[in-house]
Amino acid sequence: MRSPYLRRRQLAAEVRKLREARGLTIDALAEYVHISRSKIIRLENAQLRPDLADLMNILEALGIPEQQHDQIIQLAREAATRGWWDRYGMSMGPRQKLAADLEFHAETIRSYDQTAMPAILQSPEFISALVDLDKTQGSLDYHPDRMISARENRQGQLLRPDGPYYETVLDECVIHRLAVPPQAMAAQLRHMIELVSNEERITVQVLPHDVRIPGGFLPKCSFYLYTFADPGDAPMAVVDTVTTDLILTKRSEVARYTGMYDRLRAAALSREDSIAFLTGVADRLTDHAGSET
Template identity: 70%
Template sequence: MRPSDGESGRARIGATNSGWAKVAAPNFAAPNICHVRQSRCTPRAGRAKLLIRTQRDQRLVKGRGAMPSAYIRRRQLAVELRKIRDERDLTVDGLARLIHQSPSKITRLENGQMRPDLHDILNMLETLDITGRQHDKVFQLAREAAEKGWWDRYGMSMGPRQKLAADLEHSAETIRSYDQTAMPGVLQSPEFITALIELDRCQGKIDYDPARMADARANRQRELLRPDGPSYEAVLDECVIHRLAVPPEAMATQLRRLTTAVSAEGRITVRILPHDARIEGGFLPKSSFHIYTFADPTDPAVVVVDGVTTDLVLTQRKEVARYTGMYDRLREAALSPGDSIAFLDRVADRLTEQAGSET
């Protein structure tokens, strides 16, 4: 993994106790949610229990689908932490000595590369005398950045790319993808996943556990289909169907999986981009990409661009707008949803006949 490029909006995938503590005062307008206040009486252990309870109660009130993306919050927290350090004219080493943490840990936090420890963040805010709205903003970001989703129990066994996708999908309101080299990961059939794993083995050692990866992908599909799940639209390049070297029966099963998902759920749309389609208005895309938008207006839209060895994450408005415009052009050139389903059915039937003739 490479550090994020700071405020450019790009990233790549791959204590001491000062005597201050936090106690909660109830918010009567929203039962079970606690607001943070300063005090000198609550020990660190009690503070930890309070934070955990506050997070749990917040989820109960907001609802499961409203959980913000921990990945996005880590990036937003990183910006705020760098801002605080710069305002106090501190180097990374200077801040590390002041709060009794390692410089490498400060760097990872400021690059959004690690889940924050809430005790460490509180210690930093107290040591640097951060109060008022700035304190509340940073603490809220840290609390949400520290949240864990179902994907975290897999560790890295599901693969780092899929782990990021699961995080963004869970919190997204809309997902749009252009799939130039693979089938939409969130709509893959078990047979197709097995065939992909075998293809991946041909390229060398894999960095995930196949069974755990497949199980996590099935979990992503269940999440997509939950009642409060996001809307999902994919533009699938026809070349994927013909060029990906999986067995014909596995591809036929996958195509029927797509048509079944689209027919059963109105929030899911798949459009086929024919290999001879003319794409007006600009250059052609150089790789697959995915666009995520979120219900919270403070959350930026996110574009994840596929690479051979790592993915590029973009949040800058101009870059996101460029990919959104490209997606709109691809969508315009693709078949309608109805024609796309008919196309997939025809190809699936032909592949099934081909598989039968080969046996």
């Protein structure tokens, strides 16, 4: 199965290229095929699952040859495919669904986590603590139980026999600054230790807060790098911001983030030293939690 999200991006680029090649504006095309302007904009920005009937009207209006027409319709069928993540509705927001789509179809995943624990490696106890933390910021727009189930499903997909290789550089500040109970953080660290110890495809490297990172400026935020087995799917970077994810596919941009990731990984503790570090922190947190009871 090929990534529906990546197919939507390819379809969006193809429709936009065909429209522009015929000298049509979005407004002109919308009027000609009786489709709303906003719907065409969303189609050309890969923001919706394509409607095959609308797309066939667009291709007819653009005078697309039969062979090319059939290729685009096939692309649209793949773009419209639903994944397991779509079953969760609003309990799994668009950013989580994007991550699940890319994770499911990726060959390799590399991430730098600056302010949060990797969602795909979180323990149930830790996720519950995050829900409580989220409640302090206002009412929730999701069902916690469904959200927890979805996140556990993401982890299950990572651990499947043909799952991707996954490695993350975890900034040490996440461990100390995230305001969850000590026992929840300890459970999370032990959960990651178990995953890394039992699965060679998963690597966590801790970036100590006092280490220097030579070779350039520091990263400004968390980011994720994906490669795919399908030769038609180029590597991509996803940059995390407060309100949205920035999708980068230009070779120069992806290369820049890849170079930054390599510098962070080189400065971080090794896989084995990271396990020892996380074990030590988890033990101290457990002792601290016990002394407060």
